[in-house]
Amino acid sequence: xxxxxxxxxxxxxxxxxxxxxxxxxxxxxxxxxxxxxxxxxxxxxxxxxxxxxxxxxxxxxxxxxxxxxxxxxxxxxxxxxxxxxxxxxxxxxxxxxxxxxxxxxxxxxxxxxxxxxxxxxxxxxxxxxxxxxxxxxxxxxxxxxxxxxxxxxxxxxxxxxxxxxxxxxxxxxxxxxxxxxxxxxxxxxxxxxxxxxxxxxxxxxxxxxxxxxxxxxxxxxxxxxxxxxxxxxxxxxxxxxxxxxxxxxxxxxxxxxxxxxxxxxxxxxxxxxxxxxxxxxxxxxxxxxxxxxxxxxxxxxx
Numbered sequence: 001x002x003x004x005x006x007x008x009x010x011x012x013x014x015x016x017x018x019x020x021x022x023x024x025x026x027x028x029x030x031x032x033x034x035x036x037x038x039x040x041x042x043x044x045x046x047x048x049x050x051x052x053x054x055x056x057x058x059x060x061x062x063x064x065x066x067x068x069x070x071x072x073x074x075x076x077x078x079x080x081x082x083x084x085x086x087x088x089x090x091x092x093x094x095x096x097x098x099x100x101x102x103x104x105x106x107x108x109x110x111x112x113x114x115x116x117x118x119x120x121x122x123x124x125x126x127x128x129x130x131x132x133x134x135x136x137x138x139x140x141x142x143x144x145x146x147x148x149x150x151x152x153x154x155x156x157x158x159x160x161x162x163x164x165x166x167x168x169x170x171x172x173x174x175x176x177x178x179x180x181x182x183x184x185x186x187x188x189x190x191x192x193x194x195x196x197x198x199x200x201x202x203x204x205x206x207x208x209x210x211x212x213x214x215x216x217x218x219x220x221x222x223x224x225x226x227x228x229x230x231x232x233x234x235x236x237x238x239x240x241x242x243x244x245x246x247x248x249x250x251x252x253x254x255x256x257x258x259x260x261x262x263x264x265x266x267x268x269x270x271x272x273x274x275x276x277x278x279x280x281x282x283x284x285x286x287x288x289x290x291x292x293x294x295x296x297x298x299x300x301x302x
Contacts, residue, residue, distance in 0.1 A: 025282045034299055099243030153205070
């Protein structure tokens with residue numbers, strides 16, 4: 001079975017100021033998301049699932065979906081605030097979705113086998129998709145094996161504001177030993193810094209491995225995510241803003257021994273659109289890759 005690509009495209013883009021999933025970055029108006037699907041398809045992925053919100057479904061299908069529906073097997077899943085396990089309900093006034101781990105859980109009915117997860121607004125590079133496809137096509141012994149594409153922190157920062165990153169801890173064999181979600185990271189020389197709640201500052205070297213939400217999973221993760229989400233809701237379900245982050249959820253699965261995660265380093269470059277000012281950097285990066293022959297122009301052959 002060819003693996004499925006799940007693209008998380010339900011973000012609200014509050015720092016960007018709009019639907020950055022639809023922002024053109026390619027020479028013919030292609031989006032970052034278009035390059036993700038293109039790279040995944042040529043790496044051997046069979047199906048694409050777009051995880052979106054109902055309120056922009058029509059615009060998304062018109063701008064993105066229709067061009068791919070004639071070229072690949074495409075399905076849609078929807079992230080909604082009221083999509084919670086039985087016995088739970090969202091609190092009054094909750095406006096934000098529940099986070100990336102919740103988004104993955106919301107796609108469970110559209111996925112039948114091994115799958116990769118990526119963000120719609122992150123450009124991961126062809127090497128990342130090739131490594132994901134190869135890993136997900138392997139038959140590995142128990143316990144269940146997941147994978148994560150690892151990037152260097154210094155290559156994932158924005159020049160225009162702070163970001164959140166999952167700082168990874170690896171064991172001696174290259175497996176994920178834990179992830180700490182750090183918010184408010186800003187560039188500091190070759191590395192990064194972030195303030196603690198008490199005002200003190202933490203620093204991180206630029207070579208630190210971070211998660212950019214580029215994962216390979218087996219289907220059993222949905223059961224684990226549901227258990228983790230239920231536990232999250234018991235503790236944080238009344239919060240109007242708390243989020244169930246995917247790196248944190250995976251770290252919890254690893255810590256109890258339910259799965260192991262191979263961390264696969266990539267030589268490819270990551271480019272992301274967190275703030276609107278980041279767009280020009282991505283446009284120039286895509287233009288260089290296209291000029292170098294890594295992508296056709298136009299991407300989909302007209």
